[in-house]
Amino acid sequence: MRTAEPERSRSPRVLGAPHPLLAPHLARRHTGFVERTRPRHLVIPASATVSVVVKLRDSAHRPDAFVAGPHHAYLQPEGECAASYVEVRLGPLAGYTLLGVPLNALRGRTVDLRDLLGADARPLAERLREARTWPRRFEILDELLLARLDGGPRPSPEVVRVLQLIAATGGAARIGRLAREVGWSHKHLITRFTQQVGLTPKAAARLARFDRVLRRLERPGAPGWERIAAEAGYADQSHLVREFRAFTGGTPTAYAHRR
Known part of the structure; x- marks a missing residue:
């Protein structure tokens, strides 16, 4: 991620x-x-x-x-x-x-x-x-x-698995389903995941979805923002703009220009 x-x-x-x-x-x-x-x-x-x-x-x-x-x-x-x-x-x-x-x-x-x-x-x-x-x-x-x-603590296999699924699905998997996947309660997953990753599963999923947008921008011939938003699973282009501002402090257009 x-x-x-x-x-x-x-x-x-x-x-x-x-x-x-x-x-x-x-x-x-x-x-x-x-x-x-x-x-x-x-x-x-x-x-x-x-x-x-x-x-x-x-x-x-x-x-x-x-x-x-x-x-x-x-x-x-x-x-x-x-x-x-x-x-x-x-x-x-x-x-x-x-x-x-x-x-x-x-x-x-x-x-x-x-x-x-x-x-x-x-x-x-x-x-x-x-x-x-x-x-x-x-x-x-x-x-x-x-x-x-060698001497540091190891993350739980369940947390590793959830992080892998979040990355593999581009943040689309529901947290409740991920908890059931590893046999934990929703609350227990949030507690352990936050302890070992530093973010909640929901925040990690948002970043994984945003990462799909950044990867798409790196490929040649990137489509318009509306299509990029739809491909990454955002409700609409304005939703993507809000995430850009929250994660980067600027707009998609400003980020693309810097890149």
């Missing part, structure tokens, strides 16, 4: 392949954001992923290393982003294992990485800043995450 790339993705980037054992747990490759001469304020679209960010240059806002939890609406963090930083995007459920905390506690929040990982996180920013190359920085991140991979 993906979501829209944030505005910062337009800045120069360096991409790195994660360790093969980590790759299934990540939403995308390791990303390094190269220094810019012009400050940038962020608009971060809604996402079921968890971002681990380490600054390579100091800035006035947010800790040197922090975690941005999943969020079901777009965010506009205070102040400018750092001139250069490294980001790891953990997929749904991976944050639960690699960070070792209930993800509903991180929903919509920015948390100092040291508050979550303790001593493991303290020298991270210094080591990344001292590294001379991007590949070495990505290796350091791999070392940290691999050390936590």
Whole structure:
């Protein structure tokens, strides 16, 4: 399940392949954001992923290393982003294992990485800043995450199955049916799913449906918005516009133009 790339993705980037054992747990490759001469304020679209960010240059806002939890609406963090930083995007459920905390506690929040990982996180920013190359920085991140991979809590098979069904149906499956599919009550599914994913099943389904729209836009010859809305299961075009505003802070046309 993906979501829209944030505005910062337009800045120069360096991409790195994660360790093969980590790759299934990540939403995308390791990303390094190269220094810019012009400050940038962020608009971060809604996402079921968890971002681990380490600054390579100091800035006035947010800790040197922090975690941005999943969020079901777009965010506009205070102040400018750092001139250069490294980001790891953990997929749904991976944050639960690699960070070792209930993800509903991180929903919509920015948390100092040291508050979550303790001593493991303290020298991270210094080591990344001292590294001379991007590949070495990505290796350091791999070392940290691999050390936590085996010891973290594992998501329930039922939650994994429900998340798979939400993605496979593009968010169309009813939550009650998904609960019956895994043998849980509706209430129990919401509780466990929210704990391990950070969003409710309904919010995850909305993001999965929205992801179908984004994928359709990436293919050549995209049809008009009314047809895109119908293919993705929206009631009408105005429904899709409302979701675009809720998830990205802008209109479909503005998003398409940026892409």
